[in-house]
Amino acid sequence: MALLKLPADVLARPERALLPPSSLERPWHWLRSRLHRPVALRRLGMRAQLPGIHRHAARLAALDADALRADGEALRHQLARRGITPSLARHAFALVREISRRELGMAHHDVQLLGGLAMLDGRIAEMHTGEGKTLTATLPAATAALAGIPVHVITVNDYLAARDAELMTPVYRAMGLSVAAVVHEMPPGERRAAYASDVVYCTNKELVFDYLRDTQQLGRNRHPLHAHAARLAGTLSDTRLLLRGLHFAIVDEADSVMLDEARTPLILSGPSGSEAIDLALLDEALAMAGEFEEDRHFVRESGHIHLTERGRQRLTELASSGWAGRSRREWLIQQALLARHHFHRDRHYLVRDGKVQIIDEHTGRVMADRSWEKGLQQMIERLEGCEPSEPNVTLARLTYQRFFRRYHHLSGMTGTAREVRQELWQTYRLRVVAIPPHRPSRRQYWPTVAVGRAEEKWRWISKRVKDMSDQGRAVLVATVSLADSEALSRWLDEAGVVHAMLNARQDADEAATVALAGRAGAVTVATSMAGRGTDISLDEAVKSAGGLHVIVAGHHDASRVDRQIAGRCARQGDPGSVEFVVCDEDELLDELDGWQRRLGPLASRLKLAQRKREARHARDRARLLAADWQEGEQLGFSGKAE
Numbered sequence: 001m002a003l004l005k006l007p008a009d010v011l012a013r014p015e016r017a018l019l020p021p022s023s024l025e026r027p028w029h030w031l032r033s034r035l036h037r038p039v040a041l042r043r044l045g046m047r048a049q050l051p052g053i054h055r056h057a058a059r060l061a062a063l064d065a066d067a068l069r070a071d072g073e074a075l076r077h078q079l080a081r082r083g084i085t086p087s088l089a090r091h092a093f094a095l096v097r098e099i100s101r102r103e104l105g106m107a108h109h110d111v112q113l114l115g116g117l118a119m120l121d122g123r124i125a126e127m128h129t130g131e132g133k134t135l136t137a138t139l140p141a142a143t144a145a146l147a148g149i150p151v152h153v154i155t156v157n158d159y160l161a162a163r164d165a166e167l168m169t170p171v172y173r174a175m176g177l178s179v180a181a182v183v184h185e186m187p188p189g190e191r192r193a194a195y196a197s198d199v200v201y202c203t204n205k206e207l208v209f210d211y212l213r214d215t216q217q218l219g220r221n222r223h224p225l226h227a228h229a230a231r232l233a234g235t236l237s238d239t240r241l242l243l244r245g246l247h248f249a250i251v252d253e254a255d256s257v258m259l260d261e262a263r264t265p266l267i268l269s270g271p272s273g274s275e276a277i278d279l280a281l282l283d284e285a286l287a288m289a290g291e292f293e294e295d296r297h298f299v300r301e302s303g304h305i306h307l308t309e310r311g312r313q314r315l316t317e318l319a320s321s322g323w324a325g326r327s328r329r330e331w332l333i334q335q336a337l338l339a340r341h342h343f344h345r346d347r348h349y350l351v352r353d354g355k356v357q358i359i360d361e362h363t364g365r366v367m368a369d370r371s372w373e374k375g376l377q378q379m380i381e382r383l384e385g386c387e388p389s390e391p392n393v394t395l396a397r398l399t400y401q402r403f404f405r406r407y408h409h410l411s412g413m414t415g416t417a418r419e420v421r422q423e424l425w426q427t428y429r430l431r432v433v434a435i436p437p438h439r440p441s442r443r444q445y446w447p448t449v450a451v452g453r454a455e456e457k458w459r460w461i462s463k464r465v466k467d468m469s470d471q472g473r474a475v476l477v478a479t480v481s482l483a484d485s486e487a488l489s490r491w492l493d494e495a496g497v498v499h500a501m502l503n504a505r506q507d508a509d510e511a512a513t514v515a516l517a518g519r520a521g522a523v524t525v526a527t528s529m530a531g532r533g534t535d536i537s538l539d540e541a542v543k544s545a546g547g548l549h550v551i552v553a554g555h556h557d558a559s560r561v562d563r564q565i566a567g568r569c570a571r572q573g574d575p576g577s578v579e580f581v582v583c584d585e586d587e588l589l590d591e592l593d594g595w596q597r598r599l600g601p602l603a604s605r606l607k608l609a610q611r612k613r614e615a616r617h618a619r620d621r622a623r624l625l626a627a628d629w630q631e632g633e634q635l636g637f638s639g640k641a642e
């Protein structure tokens with residue numbers, strides 16, 4: 001088995017150069033992606049590695065602490081000298097396993113060893129929810145770090161980055177490796193120090209923004225020759241850069257990070273310093289937008305507003321003479337229509353301390369210091385009666401598709417990769433390996449409950465929650481939006497059900513809320529904040545009462561997200577159950593046109609709506625990727641024509 005196809009001079013080159021596929025290659029790649037199936041473990045010969053790992057493990061288990069440390073040191077020298085060969089990888093995996101057993105009381109299961117091998121081989125390990133991916137990642141991460149390669153373990157939110165780094169620190173530290181987490185509130189100095197660690201846990205957003213900041217620092221020195229000349233002239237010092245380069249990445253929740261979040265590019269912005277905003281203009285645009293009717297004057301499509309001919313006429317009638325030029329007028333009304341009809345308070349954003357704060361649609365968390373661009377932020381602030389903030393200008397922009405392909409070694413893990421395997425291959429050249437579970441799952445799927453109005457849904461759920469909690473089960477209710485979680489909370493208050501909340505507004509003490517969520521009778525109402533990665537450990541009493549019961553109060557944009565939420569229960573062989581409760585007023589139904597909205601049972605209409613939304617999002621990503629290649633490369637450390 002060939003492990004780790006890294007170039008020999010990996011450390012000398014901060015990132016990989018990207019070449020867009022040629023017009024001849026494109027159909028070939030497309031065909032290969034269609035034919036791509038999850039790779040069978042047998043074909044990779046990975047199981048054949050296990051006896052070797054166990055032989056090393058048996059030898060290491062007999063060593064005392066000093067001898068184990070000496071063994072680790074010797075391995076480190078060999079890895080640095082020879083690179084990661086299959087036999088050294090087996091040795092390293094056994095060492096990580098033995099140290100984890102001693103430090104954490106958890107020895108990696110065989111399936112975790114297989115997941116680790118798949119990632120070391122540059123693939124996506126599909127491991128069911130709750131199978132222990134956090135622990136699995138230590139295998140390839142520590143192996144690469146021992147070989148001297150800087151490692152990034154990338155995940156979806158700061159809470160998980162900090163949690164995973166903290167949980168796994170004893171393992172790395174016992175091997176003499178440094179580990180750090182980069183989180184949003186860290187100042188640049190601390191960030192730079194954290195990135196200097198052997199293993200860095202961070203979120204995709206922090207990482208890409210730091211990368212963009214570095215490209216800004218490099219400025220015109222992006223070309224290696226320019227950079228070299230600037231270093232000689234003393235105008236560029238690498239100590240100003242945050243990252244050490246893009247060498248070895250393990251992407252946790254890979255489908256979320258690499259696909260779901262990849263629909264919009266990341267934009268680094270700074271204050272524009274331009275003239276003050278004309279508030280009267282915003283007010284007039286918002287007032288006019290109030291007079292426009294959807295489908296008559298404008299249509300909404302993939303988050304964009306298009307004026308109809310009738311809409312244009314209406315705009316000419318309404319606009320007072322001298323009110324902005326024609327194209328600026330149309331642009332203003334489009335922003336105002338987006339503010340009024342597309343973005344909703346307590347779903348897309350919340351208002352806190354007189355400020356409009358964006359809620360990340362994927363993680364359910366507030367995105368501090370982020371704003372919409374092109375005046376939309378100010379339009380929404382005006383609509384909400386907040387003080388308009390200073391407009392920003394775009395300094396740099398990068399898509400995840402481009403960013404991740406710059407890693408010399410890219411790998412990932414997730415519970416939900418199968419259905420997007422073709423896109424993962426087509427976009428990132430990553431193949432999915434399906435890893436079997438350690439123990440068969442005991443998760444029970446209860447039949448979906450369909451009701452008419454939203455209030456019937458909340459009433460039904462409150463009753464069910466009370467019943468379950470009275471039986472000594474722990475209950476998690478997952479809502480689609482912040483507004484929904486608060487609506488349910490009011491119903492539960494009325495029914496006298498004590499419950500904890502986890503959403504963008506109530507996000508303090510997340511760890512404490514999660515720690516209590518598995519107690520007998522505990523009820524937790526959460527948005528997607530308690531989705532991927534959240535690990536609720538159960539009391540023995542809850543386990544014997546049937547485990548955690550998850551109620552999913554409406555389908556999400558992708559069936560993968562629904563499955564991730566269901567995956568909060570019945571982890572590591574525990575019992576657990578899940579049920580979906582849907583209603584005629586669920587937002588997802590907006591995806592359907594006239595007859596589709598009415599025909600067939602509600603559950604199948606929602607499934608169709610979900611499939612349509614998944615397809616629409618996949619199209620958006622394909623469009624972004626195609627536009628990206630066309631635009632040509634401007635960013636990056638390498639500066640090479642790409």
Ligand SMILES: Nc1ncnc2c1ncn2[C@@H]1O[C@H](COP(=O)(O)OP(=O)(O)OP(=O)(O)O)[C@@H](O)[C@H]1O
Pocket residue numbers: 106107108109112127128129130131132133134135414415532533534535537567571572
């Ligand atoms: N080898 C092991 N032995 C004992 N316990 C383990 C082992 N591996 C993982 N666990 C435990 O299993 C639980 C689930 O682990 P973890 O949260 O990493 O799962 P996950 O696969 O990342 O789940 P998700 O897909 O939901 O993110 C944790 O409480 C962890 O401590």
